[in-house]
Amino acid sequence: MAFQQAPVILSHASIVGPKEGEGPLGDVFDKVLEDMYYEESTWEKAEQKIFLETMKLALAKAQLTTDDMDYLLAGDLTNQIITANFTARSLAIPFIGLYGACSTMYESLALGSMLIDGGYAKYVLVGASSHFATAERQFRFPTEQGVQRAMSAQRTVTGAGAIVLGAQGEGPRITHATIGKVIDFGQGDASDMGSAMAPAAADTFLRHLQDRKISPDFYSIIATGDLGKYGRQLVVKLCEQQEVFLTQSYTDCGILIFDESQDTHAGGSGCGCSAVVTCGHLLREMEQGRLTRILGIGTGALLSPCSSQQGETIPGIAHAVAIEASGGGR
Amino acid sequence: MVTKTRANSLEVDKANYETLVQQVKPKPKVLRNSVLAFLMGGAICALGQICISFFKAQGLATQDAVLATSMVLVFLAALLTGLGIYNEMAKYAGAGMIVPITGFANSMVAPAMEFRSEGMVFGVGARLFMIAGPVLVFGIVAAWLAGLITYLCTLG
Numbered sequence: 484m485a486f487q488q489a490p491v492i493l494s495h496a497s498i499v500g501p502k503e504g505e506g507p508l509g510d511v512f513d514k515v516l517e518d519m520y521y522e523e524s525t526w527e528k529a530e531q532k533i534f535l536e537t538m539k540l541a542l543a544k545a546q547l548t549t550d551d552m553d554y555l556l557a558g559d560l561t562n563q564i565i566t567a568n569f570t571a572r573s574l575a576i577p578f579i580g581l582y583g584a585c586s587t588m589y590e591s592l593a594l595g596s597m598l599i600d601g602g603y604a605k606y607v608l609v610g611a612s613s614h615f616a617t618a619e620r621q622f623r624f625p626t627e628q629g630v631q632r633a634m635s636a637q638r639t640v641t642g643a644g645a646i647v648l649g650a651q652g653e654g655p656r657i658t659h660a661t662i663g664k665v666i667d668f669g670q671g672d673a674s675d676m677g678s679a680m681a682p683a684a685a686d687t688f689l690r691h692l693q694d695r696k697i698s699p700d701f702y703s704i705i706a707t708g709d710l711g712k713y714g715r716q717l718v719v720k721l722c723e724q725q726e727v728f729l730t731q732s733y734t735d736c737g738i739l740i741f742d743e744s745q746d747t748h749a750g751g752s753g754c755g756c757s758a759v760v761t762c763g764h765l766l767r768e769m770e771q772g773r774l775t776r777i778l779g780i781g782t783g784a785l786l787s788p789c790s791s792q793q794g795e796t797i798p799g800i801a802h803a804v805a806i807e808a809s810g811g812g813r
Numbered sequence: 814m815v816t817k818t819r820a821n822s823l824e825v826d827k828a829n830y831e832t833l834v835q836q837v838k839p840k841p842k843v844l845r846n847s848v849l850a851f852l853m854g855g856a857i858c859a860l861g862q863i864c865i866s867f868f869k870a871q872g873l874a875t876q877d878a879v880l881a882t883s884m885v886l887v888f889l890a891a892l893l894t895g896l897g898i899y900n901e902m903a904k905y906a907g908a909g910m911i912v913p914i915t916g917f918a919n920s921m922v923a924p925a926m927e928f929r930s931e932g933m934v935f936g937v938g939a940r941l942f943m944i945a946g947p948v949l950v951f952g953i954v955a956a957w958l959a960g961l962i963t964y965l966c967t968l969g
Contacts, residue, residue: 524930525930526930527930620927620928624923624944625923625924625926625927625928625943625944626900626923626927627894627895627897627899627900627919627922627923627926627927628900628919628920628923628924628944629894629899629900629902629903629904629910629911629916629919629920629923630900630903630911631846631903631904631907631908632904633841634839634840634841634842635838635839668827668830669827669830669831670830670834675834675838678834678837678838682830713837713838713839716837717833717834717837720833720836720837721830721833746904749839
C-alpha cells in the first residue's frame with residue numbers, strides 16, 4: 484500500500500543489552516546496559532524497564548509527552564505479551580497490543596502509518612522489545628543448561644526500539660508498506676528459524692517490488708529482520724529463481740548486530756533485533772545522509788513451544804516498510 | 814504481466830525448498846565435536862576414577878567410595894553451573910559433558926536457577942525435573958522392563 488500523506492518518523496530510540504553493545508553496532512544505540520538484570524529482580528521486569536525507558540526516550544527526543552500520543556502500538560515475545568502490556572500500564576496511552584513474533588516492529592510501523600494516513604491519529608508511538616533470557620527460557624532451555632547449539636541457531640537480541648510517528652514534521656517518511664502473508668514451506672527445525680522465515684520474506688519482498696513496479700536497486704539498503712546468515716542466503720536464492728537479483732545492498736539485521744567472533748552462530752533474532760538495528764543504525768544512517776531509501780522487512784517465525792513439540796512446522800511472516808529520507812521523498 | 818507473476822510470485826514446491834535449505838544450512842562439525850566430547854567425557858571419567866582411588870586409599874569400601882565420588886562430581890557440576898561456567902564448557906564438549914552424571918546435575922541446577930523467580934513451589938519445585946524428568950521416567954521404565962525379562966528368563 485502507498486501512503487497518501489506519508490507519516491513522518493519524528494524520533495527513534497533504542498536500548499540494548501551488554502552483548503549487543505559489544506557488537507559492531509555498539510556505538511549507535513542510545514544506551515547499552517551493563518547487565519541483563521538492569522537492577523531488577525527478574526528478567527521480565529528488566530525487559531519491561533528497558534522497554535519503558537526506550538519509549539520515554541523516544542518521546543523526549545520528539546519533545547512530546549504521553550498525552551500527545553493518540554495510540555501506542557507495541558509487542559514482544561513473552562507469553563501474552565506481558566512486556567508490552569505492563570509497559571503500556573505505565574504509559575497511559577490508548578494501547579493496541581501486537582504479536583507478530585519477531586516481525587512486530589515492522590507490524591507496528593505499518594499499522595501506525597495506516598492510523599496516521601487514515602486520519603485516525605496525529606501521533607502514534609510504536610515499538611518492540613525482546614530479551615535474551617526471557618525468550619530463551621520460554622522457547623528453549625534454561626540459560627545455564629549445558630547444550631550445544633546448532634550452527635544455524637541464532638541468539639535473541641536483548642533490546643528495545645521505539646519510534647514516534649507523526650502526521651507532520653521533519654524526518655524520514657514512511658511511504659509504502661506491504662503486509663505479509665503467513666507462509667509455510669514445511670520447515671520444522673526450531674533451531675533454524677532463518678530457513679522457516681526466508682520464504683515469507685522473499686514473498687513479501689517480491690510482492691512489494693511488483694506492487695511498486697520497481698527493482699531492488701531502487702533502495703539504498705534492503706534489510707530483513709532476523710533471518711541470520713543462512714536465511715539471507717535462502718532469500719537471495721529464492722529471489723534468483725524468480726529472476727530478481729539481490730546484491731550487497733541486501734542485508735539482515737541479525738547479521739549486522741553481532742560479529743562472527745561473538746559466538747552467536749547465524750546471528751541475532753527476536754523482536755528487538757530488527758527494532759534496535761532499525762532505530763539505532765538504519766535511521767541514524769539515513770539522518771546522516773548515507774541512506775536515502777530503506778526497505779525494512781520484519782520477519783517472524785510463528786511458532787510456540789507447544790506447536791513445535793506437537794510436530795507442527797514453522798509458518799513465517801514478513802512485513803515490509805519503505806522509508807525515504809526527507810527531501811529525497813515523494 | 815504484473816498480475817500474472819503476482820499470482821505465482823513464489824511457487825516453489827516444498828521439496829525444492831528443502832534441497833535449497835540443505836545446500837545452505839551449515840553442517841555440524843562432527844569430527845571436532847566427537848573428539849572434544851571424547852576428551853572431555855574421558856576427563857570427567859578419569860576424575861571420577863581418581864576420586865574412587867583416593868577414597869579407597871582413605872579406607873572406604875568400594876561401594877562407599879563410588880557413592881562419595883558421585884557426590885563430588887555432582888557437587889562440582891552444580892557449582893560450575895551456578896558460576897555460569899558449565900554451559901560455556903558444554904558448548905565445546907557437548908555430549909561429553911551431558912552424558913556423565915555431571916550432566917544430570919547440570920540439568921537440575923539450571924532450571925532451579927532459571928525458575929527461582931516464579932517462587933519455590935511453582936518455580937523451583939515444579940520445574941526442577943523439567944529436563945531430568947524424562948530421563949528418570951524412561952530410565953525407570955527400562956529398568957522395569959529389564960527386570961521383567963530377567964524374571965521371565967529365570968522361570969524357564
